[in-house]
Amino acid sequence: MFWKAVYVICLRDIRRFFREKSQIIGSIARPALWLAIMGTGFNTVFRSPDAGNYAQFLFPGIIGMTVLFTSVFSAVSVIWDRQFGFLREMLVAPVSRTSIAVGKTLSGCFQSMIQGSIIMVLSFIVDVTLTPLIIIKVLAIIFLISFALTSLGLLIASRMVSFEGFNLIMNFLVMPMFLMSGAFFPISGLPAWMKSIVAVNPLSYGVDALRGVILGIHEHALATDILFLAGFAIIMTAVAVTAFNKAE
Amino acid sequence: MIRTVDLCKYFDGVKAVDGVSFSVDKGEIFGFLGPNGAGKTTTINILCTLLTPTSGEAQVNGYDVTKNPSEVRKSIGLIFQEPSLDDRLTAEENLDFHGIIYDVPKDIRTERKKELLEMVDLWERRKNVVKTYSGGMKRRLEIARGLLHRPTVLFLDEPTLGLDPQTRNHIWKYINKLREDQGITIFMTTHYMDEAENCDRIAIIDYGKLVALDTPDNLKRLVGGDVITIRTTDDEKAEKEIGEQYNLNVRRDEAGIHLEIENSEEFIPQFISSFSTKINSIHLRRPTLDDVFLKLTGHEIRTEEASARDRMRMRMRGGH
Ligand SMILES: Nc1ncnc2c1ncn2[C@@H]1O[C@H](COP(=O)(O)OP(=O)(O)OP(=O)(O)O)[C@@H](O)[C@H]1O
Ligand SMILES: [Mg+2]
Numbered sequence: 051m052f053w054k055a056v057y058v059i060c061l062r063d064i065r066r067f068f069r070e071k072s073q074i075i076g077s078i079a080r081p082a083l084w085l086a087i088m089g090t091g092f093n094t095v096f097r098s099p100d101a102g103n104y105a106q107f108l109f110p111g112i113i114g115m116t117v118l119f120t121s122v123f124s125a126v127s128v129i130w131d132r133q134f135g136f137l138r139e140m141l142v143a144p145v146s147r148t149s150i151a152v153g154k155t156l157s158g159c160f161q162s163m164i165q166g167s168i169i170m171v172l173s174f175i176v177d178v179t180l181t182p183l184i185i186i187k188v189l190a191i192i193f194l195i196s197f198a199l200t201s202l203g204l205l206i207a208s209r210m211v212s213f214e215g216f217n218l219i220m221n222f223l224v225m226p227m228f229l230m231s232g233a234f235f236p237i238s239g240l241p242a243w244m245k246s247i248v249a250v251n252p253l254s255y256g257v258d259a260l261r262g263v264i265l266g267i268h269e270h271a272l273a274t275d276i277l278f279l280a281g282f283a284i285i286m287t288a289v290a291v292t293a294f295n296k297a298e
Numbered sequence: 299m300i301r302t303v304d305l306c307k308y309f310d311g312v313k314a315v316d317g318v319s320f321s322v323d324k325g326e327i328f329g330f331l332g333p334n335g336a337g338k339t340t341t342i343n344i345l346c347t348l349l350t351p352t353s354g355e356a357q358v359n360g361y362d363v364t365k366n367p368s369e370v371r372k373s374i375g376l377i378f379q380e381p382s383l384d385d386r387l388t389a390e391e392n393l394d395f396h397g398i399i400y401d402v403p404k405d406i407r408t409e410r411k412k413e414l415l416e417m418v419d420l421w422e423r424r425k426n427v428v429k430t431y432s433g434g435m436k437r438r439l440e441i442a443r444g445l446l447h448r449p450t451v452l453f454l455d456e457p458t459l460g461l462d463p464q465t466r467n468h469i470w471k472y473i474n475k476l477r478e479d480q481g482i483t484i485f486m487t488t489h490y491m492d493e494a495e496n497c498d499r500i501a502i503i504d505y506g507k508l509v510a511l512d513t514p515d516n517l518k519r520l521v522g523g524d525v526i527t528i529r530t531t532d533d534e535k536a537e538k539e540i541g542e543q544y545n546l547n548v549r550r551d552e553a554g555i556h557l558e559i560e561n562s563e564e565f566i567p568q569f570i571s572s573f574s575t576k577i578n579s580i581h582l583r584r585p586t587l588d589d590v591f592l593k594l595t596g597h598e599i600r601t602e603e604a605s606a607r608d609r610m611r612m613r614m615r616g617g618h
Contacts, residue, residue, distance in 0.1 A: 058399050070386075136382055136383065142347065144368060
């Protein structure tokens, strides 16, 4: 029953995902625009000894950014479900809350992997070559990042009954996470206070791992990134599941 | 099948459910009748494990709702008062979601889906996204969904609100058939009096408290016989005259003077011949649950919004 619930929750989200034509177009157009405009715009001022041009440096960062937004939005869709009543349909079903939380988390991961794949198709824009092995590694890292971030989102969503808190989360959690992840600039030259934020930001480990796998440039060893992400994901899932079980 | 003992639920200061005890037998259709804010939905939410009671006990299908919520959830089906469909999915996808999460095997699911969608007249529209449905169509789909897994106990929170009489009939027929075939127990809330008359027994709830619990017929018997409404040229004077001459339950409002009386057939001719005030009209009808409600609580069930708010405020003040 546990996996059936997980399956049907993922199935529903994926169906909704593909039904929203504007969302699919957006998920192709947004990264393409970022890469084309930002990549070209900052190329002239970007100097880094080991990264080639800025557009290439940015490419893994855009994957990270997309995974962040997809994960958070997928998790906070629980608030929408609560508002429009569908959550009740899930909560009175004879399945555990844990299975609902796990279903939601995995569905966030799948959506992130689909979005990530779309961006990988766009790699030709920035002239990055992806071998099948790199693609598999990237998908695995996306899964891990998304697992961590969706659980975080779910934890927040289980505490929130209205949309009011949503802006707060976007402004004070998602945006800082996004800006201070090393997605846009190398973190090595940053002042100490910023570095300490980057050091606790799970997304910076995700972006670092992606950049390491795709371009071969990294701050930490891949194992460090993976360990941090996995640790964060496990703790967050545990906390989120507990919170979800307690919510009315 | 359902049993509550002294069930209470307080929301900071509001006594939504205030010491409710009742039990419902297997195969019974049990109605909860009461005005807006009486505590009907709150009671259902406790029984279906969505809310934990402040105090008291509740059991469904032999399982305690707080100690054994998962067994309770396995036994029940729900049709919520408020919308609970995914409107980005089609009717069929909504039913599939439900069928899978309730573990209905695929072949049975397919068969029942057709049967139910035909019953609520949505088979043709099954591939349409729910967003494109009218309010009544959504309601019908929710009813079909609630029946898909054949629950032992079915909770219906104002199930046929906003549905046309023909659809209501259809749904009641189907529900009655389920009861005959499978002995399904039904707990429903309503503030439609005519719908309440479908029930085997009715509990009347007001301000979170039960004020009566009996069969519709027995409840109607609480009202002293038939209800006669008289309009005269001078209602005030007429009321006084009736008060002096007969030992009756008299009530006056804009609609006229209302009397409750046992043998109205004999009473009316005698009344007319002996009455001195000029009578404009006499109206006679059998008692309804409306009258019962009025009698028991002193107010009409269909309270307007303003007065509902007053009641809210009153209760806030009266609360702890
Ligand atoms: N979550 C909540 N928080 C605070 N008060 C609540 C909550 N839910 C219900 N109430 C209050 O409890 C009382 C009973 O509400 P309930 O929804 O049970 O009424 P009802 O009988 O279902 O009414 P209706 O016929 O309008 O559906 C109301 O005064 C309502 O304001
Ligand atoms: Mg209600």
